[in-house]
Amino acid sequence: MGQEESHTEEMDLAQIQDLCIIFMKECPSGALHLHELKRIFGVPSSSEESLYVETIFRSFDTNQDNTLDFLEYVAALHLIFRGNLEDRLKWSFKMYDKDGNGKLDRQEVKRIIRIIYKIKFQTSSVNMSPSEICDRIFELVDQNNDGQITLSEFMEGAQKDEWVMNLLKLDINATSWVTQNCVKLP
Secondary structure, X not given: OXXXXXXXXXXXXXXXXXXXXXXXXXXXXXXXXXXXXXXXXXXXXXXXXXXXXXXXXXXXXXXXXXXXXXXXXXXXXXXXXXXXXXXXXHHHHHHHOOOOOOEEOHHHHHHHHHHHHHHHOOOOOOOOOHHHHHHHHHHHHOOOOOOOEEHHHHHHHHHHOHHHHHHHOOOOOHHHHHHHHOXXXX
């Protein structure tokens, strides 16, 4: 059992290393632009995946210069492949919080739920619309019923309810998505 865990860890490190090599080949300037990231992962501009990648890109562009430098890129890969639950939840909150005010309103939550809904639930039988999912999240997570979700409410709500956790941590199997969609460049 321990051998399997170390093998998986080694695979993750190898995958991260391969993606870093791709970054260096594709971005010798050290700056990765959104269109380059989409090209590396083979994401068409008009797809739901494109909206998801744009949201991810913005969340990791910490200095807001519309590029990912190598350190931002490596931080993103590390979180996606190996991040712990608390870090992934904080990152998810940041992705939901489009205006960056530290609170989530219904519009911000619905925006991400619509993207996730189209990617994750397009082939499954979910009996709830994005609006119904958003309403349920607010019912379960917005403790003081003020119509906004704070980071602490987000973290507590996600850890209390598995259904909420799966939606709030943006668990669309990012590791698998990255490895499947990464274009193998020569």
